[in-house]
Amino acid sequence: xxxxxxxxxxxAVLESFANTPSPRLEEILALLVRHLHDxxxxxxxxxxxxMEGIRFLTATGHKSNDxxxxxxxLSDTLGLSQLVVAQNNSRPQDATEQTVFGPFHxxxxxxxxxxxxxxxxxxxxxxxxxxxxxxxxxxxxxxxxDVWQADGDGFYDVQDEKWSPDAMTLRAVFRTDANGRFxxxxxxxxxxxxxxxxxxxDMLRATGRHAMRPAHIHFMIVAGGHETLITHMFVxxxxxxxxxxxxxVRSSCIGNYIRHEPGQAPDGTKLNEPFYTLxxxxxxxxxxxxxxx
Amino acid sequence: xxxxxxxxxxxAVLESFANTPSPRLEEILALLVRHLHDxxxxxxxxxxxxMEGIRFLTATGHKSNDxxxxxxxLSDTLGLSQLVVAQNNSRPQDATEQTVFGPFHxxxxxxxxxxxxxxxxxxxxxxxxxxxxxxxxxxxxxxxxDVWQADGDGFYDVQDEKWSPDAMTLRAVFRTDANGRFxxxxxxxxxxxxxxxxxxxDMLRATGRHAMRPAHIHFMIVAGGHETLITHMFVxxxxxxxxxxxxxVRSSCIGNYIRHEPGQAPDGTKLNEPFYTLxxxxxxxxxxxxxxx
Numbered sequence: 001x002x003x004x005x006x007x008x009x010x011x012a013v014l015e016s017f018a019n020t021p022s023p024r025l026e027e028i029l030a031l032l033v034r035h036l037h038d039x040x041x042x043x044x045x046x047x048x049x050x051m052e053g054i055r056f057l058t059a060t061g062h063k064s065n066d067x068x069x070x071x072x073x074l075s076d077t078l079g080l081s082q083l084v085v086a087q088n089n090s091r092p093q094d095a096t097e098q099t100v101f102g103p104f105h106x107x108x109x110x111x112x113x114x115x116x117x118x119x120x121x122x123x124x125x126x127x128x129x130x131x132x133x134x135x136x137x138x139x140x141x142x143x144x145x146d147v148w149q150a151d152g153d154g155f156y157d158v159q160d161e162k163w164s165p166d167a168m169t170l171r172a173v174f175r176t177d178a179n180g181r182f183x184x185x186x187x188x189x190x191x192x193x194x195x196x197x198x199x200x201x202d203m204l205r206a207t208g209r210h211a212m213r214p215a216h217i218h219f220m221i222v223a224g225g226h227e228t229l230i231t232h233m234f235v236x237x238x239x240x241x242x243x244x245x246x247x248x249v250r251s252s253c254i255g256n257y258i259r260h261e262p263g264q265a266p267d268g269t270k271l272n273e274p275f276y277t278l279x280x281x282x283x284x285x286x287x288x289x290x291x292x293x
Numbered sequence: 294x295x296x297x298x299x300x301x302x303x304x305a306v307l308e309s310f311a312n313t314p315s316p317r318l319e320e321i322l323a324l325l326v327r328h329l330h331d332x333x334x335x336x337x338x339x340x341x342x343x344m345e346g347i348r349f350l351t352a353t354g355h356k357s358n359d360x361x362x363x364x365x366x367l368s369d370t371l372g373l374s375q376l377v378v379a380q381n382n383s384r385p386q387d388a389t390e391q392t393v394f395g396p397f398h399x400x401x402x403x404x405x406x407x408x409x410x411x412x413x414x415x416x417x418x419x420x421x422x423x424x425x426x427x428x429x430x431x432x433x434x435x436x437x438x439d440v441w442q443a444d445g446d447g448f449y450d451v452q453d454e455k456w457s458p459d460a461m462t463l464r465a466v467f468r469t470d471a472n473g474r475f476x477x478x479x480x481x482x483x484x485x486x487x488x489x490x491x492x493x494x495d496m497l498r499a500t501g502r503h504a505m506r507p508a509h510i511h512f513m514i515v516a517g518g519h520e521t522l523i524t525h526m527f528v529x530x531x532x533x534x535x536x537x538x539x540x541x542v543r544s545s546c547i548g549n550y551i552r553h554e555p556g557q558a559p560d561g562t563k564l565n566e567p568f569y570t571l572x573x574x575x576x577x578x579x580x581x582x583x584x585x586x
Binding site: 001002003004005006009010012013016017019020021022025026027028029031032033034035036037038039040041042043044045046047049050054057058059060061062064069071072075078079080081082083084085086087088206207208209241242243244245247249250251252 | 294295296297298299302303305306309310312313314315318319320321322324325326328329330331332333334335336337338339340342343347350351352353354355357362364365368371372373374375376377378379380381499500501502534535536537538540542543544545
């Protein structure tokens with residue numbers, strides 16, 4: 001292993017992994033090194049460009065901490081996250097599609113009763129969500145529905161400087177009833193920019209890309225015997241549906257949020273401002289029933 | 294740009310770079326995204342494996358600071374650094390070859406006179422280096438020769454906890470004389486492991502690779518009108534010449550370090566222990582003479 005040039009060095013590196021105990025790790029590393037080397041050769045990467053790459057990755061690591069994950073943001077904006085989601089979640093035609101999990105989920109959100117208001121006064125037009133969880137045309141009862149979203153200004157609660165886990169807003173957990181239904185009051189979310197004060201923001205600016213995601217509510221639905229569904233319901237008509245900066249929009253995940261003039265809301269209250277309703281069915285993918293031995 | 298699957302998402306991401314002002318940046322990003330996506334598809338990367346990659350890269354960033362560069366170490370151990378060096382430094386057949394710069398160079402090393410001892414008492418067998426810098430068969434005078442190395446235990450001075458830039462050892466700068474010659478006394482370097490207390494160490498352990506580099510002295514030679522030469526002179530016979538963990542060994546960079554029994558050293562002193570000599574020619578690559586306008 002001497003005198004390696006830019007061509008034969010690839011085989012030498014692959015050979016160095018020959019004693020890897022895990023065949024899967026060796027397979028992944030071999031593909032990674034092949035593509036990393038092919039990239040550097042095809043780009044004819046200079047030493048200065050290589051150093052800029054080292055600097056960018058280091059800054060991405062330094063920007064990441066317990067509540068900010070810049071490498072996930074980088075993966076999202078380079079389409080890698082959606083690619084990995086897509087290739088691991090092919091579903092039957094009629095099942096609701098999966099999209100990216102995103103960086104804003106917080107475990108331990110409050111468990112609320114049907115119809116509860118999870119907005120706690122945050123900005124935005126009132127919005128009433130009436131959901132049904134089904135599988136194979138049959139309602140799924142007792143499913144856990146974890147919901148989180150930005151407010152009418154495009155901000156998640158965790159983006160508040162004085163955020164505390166004891167006062168979560170615009171995130172909650174519901175359970176479906178015997179008819180597979182769940183419901184809650186919230187506000188209509190707005191589109192928002194992903195955080196741009198780090199290396200990913202530098203990348204977006206350097207490439208003339210915007211940082212926007214179209215408005216959406218996140219849903220994660222867990223039910224025994226079914227594949228967990230992680231998805232969004234996007235707001236139809238949003239200006240960024242065709243250019244989501246993390247490439248996550250699916251037509252089957254665009255919700256029919258209907259605007260209503262001031263008047264009586266679905267929960268019986270009388271509203272002096274326009275409000276929205278979303279009636280949405282979520283179709284789960286049943287897992288195969290395990291054969292008894 | 295909706296309903297992207299694991300195949301058509303690649304073109305969507307490339308399209309998102311269409312407004313990049315710098316054509317070179319767009320070219321690099323396009324190749325990067327193509328290979329990143331091909332890697333994920335060919336490996337059929339799962340969501341758990343993707344998350345492990347995010348975790349590894351984040352830890353690599355967190356391990357990097359002003360005096361430790363874990364991303365360079367990762368690039369070194371994946372052969373990327375040597376690949377980039379090789380493809381940017383093709384030299385005429387007779388010129389001394391380039392190899393990796395490594396992470397241990399410190400600028401501002403003391404300028405010493407010919408024959409000076411740069412070891413300052415550090416461990417290792419005495420070693421007398423007698424170098425000549427030439428180009429096209431002609432000595433190069435007044436070249437700046439920057440030298441740095443590990444000691445006989447395999448440690449660089451900066452790895453001492455109480456290191457101070459005011460007391461550098463085993464690093465110095467020399468100038469060639471009218472005959473292109475420079476000389477110094479040092480100790481024979483030992484082979485050594487790269488730092489393994491970070492993610493790169495985890496990778497080496499997980500793949501059954503050792504962390505060793507064969508013993509060497511670093512040389513960076515700068516002379517007007519010539520391409521700067523950054524290279525090592527490895528110690529012949531070292532056990533790790535065939536398995537350098539950063540893939541940097543070149544046959545033309547293996548020095549003929551000759552062992553001598555106790556007795557009179559090249560500088561006239563009488564030594565009671567065995568010592569080594571290295572007589573080495575460094576052949577520079579002349580730069581083209583700029584044409585006058």
